[in-house]
Amino acid sequence: MMDFSAVTQASERLAGIAHRTPVLTSRTADALTGAQLFFKCENFQRSGSFKFRGAYYALAQLSPAQRRAGVVSYSSGNHAQALSLAGQLQGVAVTVVMPHDAPAIKVAATRGYGAHIVGYDRFQESREAIAQRLVAERGLTLIPPYDHPDIIAGQGTSAAELFAAVGPLDVVLVCLGGGGLLAGSALAAAALAPNCRVVGVEPEAGNDGQQSLQRGEIVRIAVPQTLADGAMTPYLGEHNFAIIRQRVDSIVTVSDAALIAALRFFIERLKIVVEPTGCLAAAAAFTGAYPCAGQRVGVLISGGNIDPAQLAVLLAD
């Protein structure tokens, strides 16, 4: 079982490389919820999401031979961008297996960072199988998007920064897809804020995390159809679930309509761009899916990568 020392090591390795992202507050959001909300803005992170933290740290842990051979991964987009940027910065060749329906802005950014992209159909093919074939045929090292101790350690550095910046919290709400950010946040909370509850938030359309926590084992579902493209994960990672089942208090769900309302709130009031997946945790606070009145609440905003055309549609509704 991983402990907090892994997060501390990741923080040291990322110092001066990953952004120490700002924590924003909003009197209007506090008035709406009756809580005191602290928004940790990973949409301002390099590559546009928290994924840079884990990706950079995982590459930094490779042996010289592994770095020379290059790495492969699969991703709906943000891990792909993050790993590609990390590879560019560290001189490691990156191949990414991406679904054909990934947002155009994420595909373009990944290519822009110099990665090689291999497309697939996320409803027909297994991205893991395609990546494993590349590992076998080309000697690449697999850097999965969330089910990996170094990835989890890197993602935990965001919550660690949040606790350091704002002091005691009653609860931290965390966007949940495969569980990298949630497991990392749980590790950080266990060491730095043992009285702070850790709560995952996933889309209504795919509550595999909630089911898994209730049953005590990883539950697999069909690929969920949701606006939260970063949370279209059918099951949690194994390393992630080992931590989540021990240290996460509960997992709640929110609707796509709640994600749109939160996205619009961020545009209108905080003047920040948050992608739908990045709105999961905030939507739980705004809708009361997690009741937080009277509490000091950390809200992890996971990313801000959204196609302007898609944003236009969501704002015009």
Add this chain to the structure above:
Amino acid sequence: MMDFSAVTQASERLAGIAHRTPVLTSRTADALTGAQLFFKCENFQRSGSFKFRGAYYALAQLSPAQRRAGVVSYSSGNHAQALSLAGQLQGVAVTVVMPHDAPAIKVAATRGYGAHIVGYDRFQESREAIAQRLVAERGLTLIPPYDHPDIIAGQGTSAAELFAAVGPLDVVLVCLGGGGLLAGSALAAAALAPNCRVVGVEPEAGNDGQQSLQRGEIVRIAVPQTLADGAMTPYLGEHNFAIIRQRVDSIVTVSDAALIAALRFFIERLKIVVEPTGCLAAAAAFTGAYPCAGQRVGVLISGGNIDPAQLAVLLAD
């Protein structure tokens, strides 16, 4: 002639009340321009623009009798919101003369802060005349949007913070409407960064500031039709011009198309919402209207108040 001590006094009065807004950087923007750009983000200021600084400070300088009687102003929107919030915080009744075509989000926010709104037609009526009538009939004190020493002093605190945060700059680019932010920035630069050039940026459609600086006297034009609704000012303020003609190096113009391109860049890359007027200074850097390659450049982003519906249209183009 005002000097920097007025800005210092305003900074002291605003400490802990106005936000000390963040300064953002972007590797992509630097690569595009060949410069090192420092974006001072007044879109994160209270009420959504730099206008809060001057409005709050001006109200704080009133006598007890003036505060009891209340104040009146005219504004295309951001000064209205700012003054209304400042009045709410200081317990001063605020009346605002606003054009019928002001952005709905700005009218709603002004009303939300408890101000009384008097509408007018900006192409037919004089807002100054309407405000003066309210001064005469109701004993209100006029707090104009820019032509006032306390307003100028308050607006100068943003540039003062920028110089303190990032050190020496070769030039600071400032959005220009009536000249409050530009005059205040010029005062701050004169004291804190005497080697830093100060450059105003206004819409192509209304280059009265540029003409005024060239001729050495205030030039009046027809109300300009531009996407930059906060810069639809037909002439500079007198207090403002007295400072601008002494301490501003040049004034350049940018097109509405350049404002849209800058707005989209901020959404896509910096993940921040900037209103069209707030994009003026950045657009001058991005288009080369002010050539800044090789320089350290401060860019004042004046505000982020834009209707989501209008933003949707601009992003969908």
